[in-house]
Amino acid sequence: MNSTFIAWLKYLSRICGFDTADSFPPGHPYARTRWNAAYFDIASDVKPDEIERRLCAAITNTPTVFAYITHPTRRMQRALFGVLAERGCRKGNAAALAHLLIAAYRSPHTPEALPGLRAAILSTEHDEPEERARSLLAFLAQMQSPYDVIEAEN
Secondary structure (H helix, E strand, O other): OHHHHHHHHHHHHHHHOOOEOOEOOOOOOOOOOEEOOOOOOOEOOOOHHHHHHHHHHHHHHOHHHHHHEEOOOHHHHHHHHHHHHHHHHOOOOHHHHHHHHHHHOOOOOOOOOOOOHHHHHHOOOOOOHHHHHHHHHHHHHHOOOOOOOOOOOO
8 A cells, every 4th residue: 555655646746837857758768868867857757849949958058968858859969069170170179078978879779860970980989088989979970960950750
């Protein structure tokens, strides 16, 4: 009886938005995507599209939070691409952000945001970290508009 009551309270708390979400709801196409709730204050009753929009806005404003997301969605990656393009134009430290993207692709479950991106990252697997970042930034620079891709439904 106690376990049923506790399960019901957890369910009610989630529906009412009292919990902080740290993943998309079960059954969502990006259900494997997780984030550290301490860095993203998102109530559990927020719709998935709004969750993704908020995470992308957080990445755009503070790109280092990308490190606290596992299996980032394509949109989240494109938000980071936008920051990388901006920092590259301003001669900012884009290499540190490139390392975050490389780390995200360690998992085979991270969806590929650009055709050939996973292969480009894997091809530098045995290189030094600085060289890997340079290679990734060169690959992204080849793309005409890497962060402005229309996503097709899978």
